[in-house]
Amino acid sequence: MKIRSVQTRIVEIPFTDGGKGQGITPSTWNTLETVLIRVEDTDGNIGWGEAFGYFIADATRSVVEHRIKPLLEGSTVDSIDAWSQLTQRQLHLFGRYGVTMFAISGVDMALWDLYAKRAGKPLYKVLGEGEKTRLSTYASLVRYNDTEVAPAVCRKALDEGFDSLKLHEINMAPIEACHRATAGQVPISVDVNCSWDMASARDNLQRLRQMGNISWLEEPIFPPEDFAALNSLRNPQVPIAAGENWCTEQQFRQAMQAGAVDYIQPSVSKVGGISEFRHIMHTAERHQIGVLPHSPYFGPGFLATLHLAAAFPQMLQVEYLYVDPAAWLIDLQPIRQGAEFVLSDQPGIGLAPDEAVVQQFLRS
Ligand SMILES: [Mg+2]
Helix, strand or coil: CEEEEEEEEEEEEEEECCCCCCCCCCCCCCEEEEEEEEEEECCCCEEEEEECCHHHHHHHHHHHHHHHHHHHCCCECCCHHHHHHHHHHHHHHHCCCCHHHHHHHHHHHHHHHHHHHHHCCEHHHHHCCCCCCEEEEEEECCCCCCCCHHHHHHHHHHHCCCCCEEECCCCHHHHHHHHHHCCCCCCEEEECCCCECHHHHHHHHHHHHHHCCEEEEECCECCCCCHHHHHHHCCCCCCEEECCCCCHHHHHHHHHHCCCCCEECCECCCCCHHHHHHHHHHHHHHHCCEECCECCCCCHHHHHHHHHHHHCCCECCEEEECCEECCCCCCCHHHEECCEEECCCCCECCCCCCHHHHHHCECC
16 A cells, blocks of 8 residues: 555543542643544545554654654555564664654554555454454543542442443552442452552552452552563462553563563553554463553544454453543444444444544644
Protein backbone atom coordinates (compact mmCIF):
# COMPACT_ATOMS: atom_id res chain seq x y z
CA MET A 1 0.00 0.00 0.00
CA LYS A 2 1.31 3.40 -0.98
CA ILE A 3 0.89 6.07 1.71
CA ARG A 4 -0.39 9.42 0.52
CA SER A 5 -0.66 11.28 3.84
CA VAL A 6 -0.15 11.06 7.60
CA GLN A 7 -2.20 13.48 9.71
CA THR A 8 -1.97 14.00 13.48
CA ARG A 9 -4.35 15.81 15.81
CA ILE A 10 -4.60 16.10 19.58
CA VAL A 11 -8.11 15.71 20.94
CA GLU A 12 -8.60 16.63 24.59
CA ILE A 13 -11.91 15.62 26.13
CA PRO A 14 -12.75 16.51 29.76
CA PHE A 15 -14.01 13.75 32.01
CA THR A 16 -15.55 13.42 35.44
CA ASP A 17 -14.91 10.54 37.81
CA GLY A 18 -16.82 11.41 40.98
CA GLY A 19 -13.60 12.39 42.75
CA LYS A 20 -11.36 15.40 43.07
CA GLY A 21 -9.20 14.90 39.98
CA GLN A 22 -6.16 14.06 42.09
CA GLY A 23 -4.27 10.89 42.06
CA ILE A 24 -2.28 8.73 39.71
CA THR A 25 -0.35 11.52 38.01
CA PRO A 26 1.64 14.33 39.66
CA SER A 27 -0.85 16.96 38.47
CA THR A 28 -4.62 17.14 38.28
CA TRP A 29 -6.01 14.67 35.78
CA ASN A 30 -9.42 15.55 34.33
CA THR A 31 -9.04 15.35 30.54
CA LEU A 32 -8.37 12.50 28.13
CA GLU A 33 -5.66 13.54 25.66
CA THR A 34 -5.56 11.43 22.51
CA VAL A 35 -2.94 11.71 19.77
CA LEU A 36 -5.16 10.74 16.86
CA ILE A 37 -3.41 9.55 13.71
CA ARG A 38 -5.02 9.30 10.28
CA VAL A 39 -3.16 7.54 7.50
CA GLU A 40 -4.51 7.59 3.94
CA ASP A 41 -3.31 5.49 1.03
CA THR A 42 -3.28 6.54 -2.62
CA ASP A 43 -6.54 4.60 -3.20
CA GLY A 44 -8.34 6.78 -0.64
CA ASN A 45 -8.54 4.18 2.15
CA ILE A 46 -8.13 5.54 5.67
CA GLY A 47 -6.53 3.94 8.74
CA TRP A 48 -6.87 5.24 12.30
CA GLY A 49 -4.33 5.00 15.10
CA GLU A 50 -3.74 6.37 18.57
CA ALA A 51 -0.35 7.10 20.11
CA PHE A 52 0.01 7.40 23.89
CA GLY A 53 -1.06 10.93 24.78
CA TYR A 54 -2.10 11.70 28.33
CA PHE A 55 0.21 14.49 29.59
CA ILE A 56 2.82 14.11 26.87
CA ALA A 57 0.58 14.33 23.81
CA ASP A 58 2.54 17.24 22.32
CA ALA A 59 5.86 15.38 22.56
CA THR A 60 4.40 12.21 21.04
CA ARG A 61 2.76 14.16 18.25
CA SER A 62 6.00 15.99 17.51
CA VAL A 63 7.86 12.69 16.94
CA VAL A 64 5.17 11.56 14.49
CA GLU A 65 5.12 14.89 12.66
CA HIS A 66 8.87 15.51 12.44
CA ARG A 67 10.46 12.05 12.38
CA ILE A 68 7.93 9.50 11.09
CA LYS A 69 5.64 11.38 8.71
CA PRO A 70 8.49 12.58 6.41
CA LEU A 71 9.73 8.98 6.08
CA LEU A 72 6.30 7.44 5.52
CA GLU A 73 4.52 9.81 3.17
CA GLY A 74 5.00 8.74 -0.43
CA SER A 75 6.49 5.36 0.55
CA THR A 76 5.05 1.92 -0.10
CA VAL A 77 4.44 -0.40 2.85
CA ASP A 78 4.21 -4.05 1.81
CA SER A 79 4.86 -5.46 5.29
CA ILE A 80 3.92 -3.48 8.41
CA ASP A 81 6.31 -5.65 10.44
CA ALA A 82 9.17 -4.70 8.12
CA TRP A 83 8.11 -1.03 8.30
CA SER A 84 8.09 -1.23 12.12
CA GLN A 85 11.58 -2.76 12.27
CA LEU A 86 12.98 -0.26 9.76
CA THR A 87 11.44 2.72 11.58
CA GLN A 88 12.67 1.46 14.96
CA ARG A 89 16.21 1.23 13.53
CA GLN A 90 15.98 4.68 11.97
CA LEU A 91 14.78 6.29 15.23
CA HIS A 92 16.61 4.22 17.85
CA LEU A 93 18.89 7.11 18.82
CA PHE A 94 15.85 8.92 20.23
CA GLY A 95 14.98 6.23 22.76
CA ARG A 96 13.85 2.63 22.65
CA TYR A 97 11.40 2.88 25.54
CA GLY A 98 9.26 6.01 25.71
CA VAL A 99 7.93 8.73 23.45
CA THR A 100 9.62 7.43 20.28
CA MET A 101 7.95 4.05 20.68
CA PHE A 102 4.62 5.71 21.57
CA ALA A 103 4.78 7.60 18.25
CA ILE A 104 5.67 4.46 16.29
CA SER A 105 2.83 2.66 18.10
CA GLY A 106 0.17 5.07 16.85
CA VAL A 107 1.31 5.01 13.24
CA ASP A 108 1.70 1.22 13.30
CA MET A 109 -1.89 0.93 14.58
CA ALA A 110 -3.17 3.15 11.75
CA LEU A 111 -1.26 1.07 9.17
CA TRP A 112 -2.85 -2.15 10.50
CA ASP A 113 -6.33 -0.59 10.35
CA LEU A 114 -5.60 0.51 6.79
CA TYR A 115 -4.26 -2.94 5.86
CA ALA A 116 -7.36 -4.69 7.23
CA LYS A 117 -9.67 -2.25 5.47
CA ARG A 118 -7.89 -2.86 2.16
CA ALA A 119 -8.38 -6.61 2.77
CA GLY A 120 -12.08 -6.00 3.60
CA LYS A 121 -11.72 -7.89 6.89
CA PRO A 122 -12.15 -6.99 10.55
CA LEU A 123 -8.75 -6.41 12.14
CA TYR A 124 -8.89 -9.47 14.40
CA LYS A 125 -9.21 -11.74 11.36
CA VAL A 126 -5.89 -10.55 9.95
CA LEU A 127 -4.09 -10.68 13.31
CA GLY A 128 -4.54 -14.20 14.64
CA GLU A 129 -6.50 -17.40 14.77
CA GLY A 130 -9.00 -16.47 17.49
CA GLU A 131 -12.68 -15.92 16.85
CA LYS A 132 -13.84 -14.76 20.30
CA THR A 133 -15.73 -11.61 19.31
CA ARG A 134 -17.51 -11.06 22.66
CA LEU A 135 -14.97 -9.48 24.99
CA SER A 136 -15.38 -8.79 28.70
CA THR A 137 -13.93 -5.73 30.37
CA TYR A 138 -13.24 -4.78 33.96
CA ALA A 139 -13.92 -1.36 35.44
CA SER A 140 -10.63 0.41 36.07
CA LEU A 141 -11.27 3.12 38.66
CA VAL A 142 -9.09 6.20 39.06
CA ARG A 143 -7.44 6.91 42.42
CA TYR A 144 -9.73 8.53 45.01
CA ASN A 145 -7.69 8.09 48.20
CA ASP A 146 -10.95 8.31 50.09
CA THR A 147 -12.61 5.60 52.15
CA GLU A 148 -16.14 6.74 51.22
CA VAL A 149 -15.94 7.90 47.59
CA ALA A 150 -13.93 4.90 46.32
CA PRO A 151 -16.34 2.26 47.74
CA ALA A 152 -19.32 4.25 46.37
CA VAL A 153 -17.80 4.22 42.87
CA CYS A 154 -17.15 0.46 43.23
CA ARG A 155 -20.84 -0.12 43.99
CA LYS A 156 -21.88 2.08 41.05
CA ALA A 157 -19.71 0.04 38.68
CA LEU A 158 -21.22 -3.21 39.97
CA ASP A 159 -24.73 -1.78 39.54
CA GLU A 160 -23.84 -1.03 35.91
CA GLY A 161 -22.96 -4.66 35.27
CA PHE A 162 -19.19 -4.88 35.77
CA ASP A 163 -18.20 -8.10 37.52
CA SER A 164 -14.59 -7.24 38.23
CA LEU A 165 -12.89 -4.06 39.36
CA LYS A 166 -9.45 -2.53 39.48
CA LEU A 167 -8.44 0.06 42.05
CA HIS A 168 -5.59 2.53 41.66
CA GLU A 169 -5.40 3.10 45.41
CA ILE A 170 -1.99 3.03 47.08
CA ASN A 171 -3.10 3.17 50.73
CA MET A 172 -4.55 0.11 52.42
CA ALA A 173 -7.47 1.97 54.07
CA PRO A 174 -9.37 2.72 50.81
CA ILE A 175 -8.40 -0.70 49.42
CA GLU A 176 -9.89 -2.41 52.48
CA ALA A 177 -12.96 -0.13 52.37
CA CYS A 178 -13.61 -1.10 48.72
CA HIS A 179 -13.14 -4.77 49.54
CA ARG A 180 -15.67 -4.49 52.38
CA ALA A 181 -18.11 -2.52 50.20
CA THR A 182 -18.19 -5.24 47.59
CA ALA A 183 -18.28 -7.88 50.34
CA GLY A 184 -15.85 -10.02 48.40
CA GLN A 185 -18.55 -10.58 45.73
CA VAL A 186 -16.29 -9.76 42.83
CA PRO A 187 -12.57 -10.02 42.23
CA ILE A 188 -10.65 -6.79 42.81
CA SER A 189 -7.21 -6.02 41.46
CA VAL A 190 -4.95 -3.36 42.92
CA ASP A 191 -2.73 -1.15 40.75
CA VAL A 192 -0.28 1.01 42.69
CA ASN A 193 1.62 2.48 39.69
CA CYS A 194 5.08 1.70 41.15
CA SER A 195 4.35 3.57 44.40
CA TRP A 196 5.60 1.10 47.02
CA ASP A 197 9.11 0.27 48.15
CA MET A 198 10.02 -3.37 48.65
CA ALA A 199 9.34 -3.39 52.39
CA SER A 200 5.84 -1.90 52.07
CA ALA A 201 5.14 -4.10 49.03
CA ARG A 202 5.88 -7.19 51.15
CA ASP A 203 3.79 -5.93 54.09
CA ASN A 204 0.85 -4.90 51.91
CA LEU A 205 0.99 -8.15 49.93
CA GLN A 206 0.58 -10.00 53.22
CA ARG A 207 -2.54 -7.96 53.96
CA LEU A 208 -3.92 -8.47 50.45
CA ARG A 209 -3.39 -12.23 50.80
CA GLN A 210 -5.37 -12.21 54.05
CA MET A 211 -8.22 -10.19 52.47
CA GLY A 212 -8.67 -12.75 49.67
CA ASN A 213 -10.39 -12.40 46.29
CA ILE A 214 -7.60 -10.16 44.94
CA SER A 215 -7.17 -10.98 41.26
CA TRP A 216 -3.73 -9.35 40.85
CA LEU A 217 -1.36 -6.71 42.23
CA GLU A 218 -0.15 -4.40 39.46
CA GLU A 219 3.19 -2.54 39.23
CA PRO A 220 3.93 -2.74 42.97
CA ILE A 221 7.45 -1.24 42.86
CA PHE A 222 9.73 1.27 41.15
CA PRO A 223 11.41 0.96 38.73
CA PRO A 224 8.86 -1.05 36.75
CA GLU A 225 11.59 -2.86 34.80
CA ASP A 226 13.29 -4.32 37.90
CA PHE A 227 12.43 -7.87 36.86
CA ALA A 228 14.35 -9.55 39.70
CA ALA A 229 12.56 -7.49 42.38
CA LEU A 230 9.18 -8.23 40.78
CA ASN A 231 10.06 -11.93 40.66
CA SER A 232 10.88 -11.91 44.39
CA LEU A 233 7.34 -10.68 45.16
CA ARG A 234 5.58 -13.53 43.36
CA ASN A 235 3.49 -15.74 45.61
CA PRO A 236 0.76 -18.37 45.25
CA GLN A 237 -2.16 -16.21 46.46
CA VAL A 238 -1.88 -12.80 44.75
CA PRO A 239 -0.57 -12.82 41.16
CA ILE A 240 1.83 -10.03 40.17
CA ALA A 241 1.18 -8.10 36.93
CA ALA A 242 3.16 -5.43 35.08
CA GLY A 243 4.11 -4.31 31.59
CA GLU A 244 2.36 -1.06 30.69
CA ASN A 245 5.75 0.66 31.01
CA TRP A 246 7.72 -1.90 29.02
CA CYS A 247 8.16 -1.51 25.28
CA THR A 248 8.81 -3.95 22.42
CA GLU A 249 8.77 -7.73 22.35
CA GLN A 250 12.48 -7.64 23.29
CA GLN A 251 11.81 -6.20 26.74
CA PHE A 252 8.76 -8.38 27.34
CA ARG A 253 10.80 -11.47 26.39
CA GLN A 254 13.48 -10.48 28.90
CA ALA A 255 10.78 -10.00 31.57
CA MET A 256 9.22 -13.39 30.84
CA GLN A 257 12.61 -15.12 30.82
CA ALA A 258 13.31 -13.54 34.23
CA GLY A 259 9.96 -14.80 35.54
CA ALA A 260 9.13 -11.22 36.52
CA VAL A 261 5.35 -11.54 36.67
CA ASP A 262 2.34 -13.85 36.54
CA TYR A 263 0.53 -11.66 33.96
CA ILE A 264 1.98 -9.29 31.38
CA GLN A 265 0.26 -6.02 30.48
CA PRO A 266 1.31 -4.61 27.10
CA SER A 267 -0.27 -1.33 26.02
CA VAL A 268 -0.93 -1.09 22.29
CA SER A 269 -0.38 2.66 22.09
CA LYS A 270 2.99 2.44 23.92
CA VAL A 271 4.56 -0.92 23.22
CA GLY A 272 5.30 -0.45 19.52
CA GLY A 273 1.76 -0.80 18.21
CA ILE A 274 0.05 -3.90 16.89
CA SER A 275 3.20 -5.32 15.26
CA GLU A 276 5.14 -5.52 18.55
CA PHE A 277 2.01 -6.49 20.50
CA ARG A 278 1.48 -9.43 18.16
CA HIS A 279 5.06 -10.64 18.66
CA ILE A 280 4.56 -10.33 22.43
CA MET A 281 1.45 -12.52 22.19
CA HIS A 282 3.43 -15.24 20.41
CA THR A 283 6.17 -15.06 23.07
CA ALA A 284 3.54 -15.12 25.84
CA GLU A 285 2.06 -18.22 24.26
CA ARG A 286 5.45 -19.97 24.36
CA HIS A 287 5.86 -18.97 28.03
CA GLN A 288 2.22 -19.93 28.79
CA ILE A 289 1.58 -16.61 30.47
CA GLY A 290 -1.73 -14.73 30.59
CA VAL A 291 -2.12 -11.24 29.17
CA LEU A 292 -4.09 -8.38 30.75
CA PRO A 293 -3.73 -5.50 28.29
CA HIS A 294 -3.34 -1.91 29.48
CA SER A 295 -6.04 -0.01 27.59
CA PRO A 296 -7.46 3.05 29.38
CA TYR A 297 -8.28 4.60 26.00
CA PHE A 298 -11.39 5.82 24.21
CA GLY A 299 -9.99 6.08 20.69
CA PRO A 300 -8.54 3.61 18.19
CA GLY A 301 -6.29 2.21 20.95
CA PHE A 302 -9.28 0.73 22.77
CA LEU A 303 -10.72 -0.80 19.59
CA ALA A 304 -7.33 -2.19 18.56
CA THR A 305 -7.05 -3.81 22.02
CA LEU A 306 -10.48 -5.44 21.60
CA HIS A 307 -9.40 -6.85 18.21
CA LEU A 308 -6.15 -8.18 19.70
CA ALA A 309 -8.22 -9.79 22.48
CA ALA A 310 -10.44 -11.41 19.83
CA ALA A 311 -7.42 -12.68 17.91
CA PHE A 312 -5.41 -14.13 20.79
CA PRO A 313 -7.00 -16.47 23.36
CA GLN A 314 -4.41 -15.76 26.09
CA MET A 315 -5.80 -12.23 26.41
CA LEU A 316 -7.83 -12.64 29.58
CA GLN A 317 -9.73 -9.40 30.10
CA VAL A 318 -9.68 -5.87 28.69
CA GLU A 319 -9.27 -2.72 30.80
CA TYR A 320 -12.09 -0.15 30.61
CA LEU A 321 -11.30 3.20 32.25
CA TYR A 322 -14.30 3.88 34.47
CA VAL A 323 -14.82 7.63 34.00
CA ASP A 324 -17.48 9.73 32.26
CA PRO A 325 -16.09 11.60 29.23
CA ALA A 326 -17.87 14.82 28.16
CA ALA A 327 -18.13 13.27 24.69
CA TRP A 328 -17.18 9.99 23.02
CA LEU A 329 -14.26 10.25 20.61
CA ILE A 330 -15.62 7.08 19.04
CA ASP A 331 -19.25 6.14 19.63
CA LEU A 332 -18.90 2.67 21.17
CA GLN A 333 -22.64 2.09 21.63
CA PRO A 334 -23.03 -0.06 18.47
CA ILE A 335 -20.67 -2.68 19.93
CA ARG A 336 -21.31 -2.25 23.65
CA GLN A 337 -23.47 -4.47 25.85
CA GLY A 338 -22.90 -3.32 29.43
CA ALA A 339 -19.41 -4.44 30.44
CA GLU A 340 -19.00 -6.46 27.24
CA PHE A 341 -18.09 -5.45 23.72
CA VAL A 342 -19.07 -7.43 20.64
CA LEU A 343 -17.01 -6.94 17.50
CA SER A 344 -18.74 -6.83 14.15
CA ASP A 345 -17.57 -7.87 10.70
CA GLN A 346 -16.88 -4.27 9.70
CA PRO A 347 -13.42 -3.99 8.14
CA GLY A 348 -10.46 -2.72 10.15
CA ILE A 349 -11.12 -1.58 13.71
CA GLY A 350 -14.78 -1.30 12.71
CA LEU A 351 -15.59 2.21 13.92
CA ALA A 352 -14.14 5.66 13.23
CA PRO A 353 -13.69 8.80 15.32
CA ASP A 354 -16.70 11.13 15.42
CA GLU A 355 -15.49 14.12 13.39
CA ALA A 356 -17.87 16.53 15.15
CA VAL A 357 -16.39 15.49 18.52
CA VAL A 358 -12.86 15.75 17.13
CA GLN A 359 -13.55 19.31 15.93
CA GLN A 360 -15.23 20.31 19.19
CA PHE A 361 -12.32 19.11 21.36
CA LEU A 362 -9.42 19.67 18.97
CA ARG A 363 -6.43 21.10 20.84
CA SER A 364 -4.02 21.70 18.00
MG1 LIG B 1 -1.68 0.15 35.48
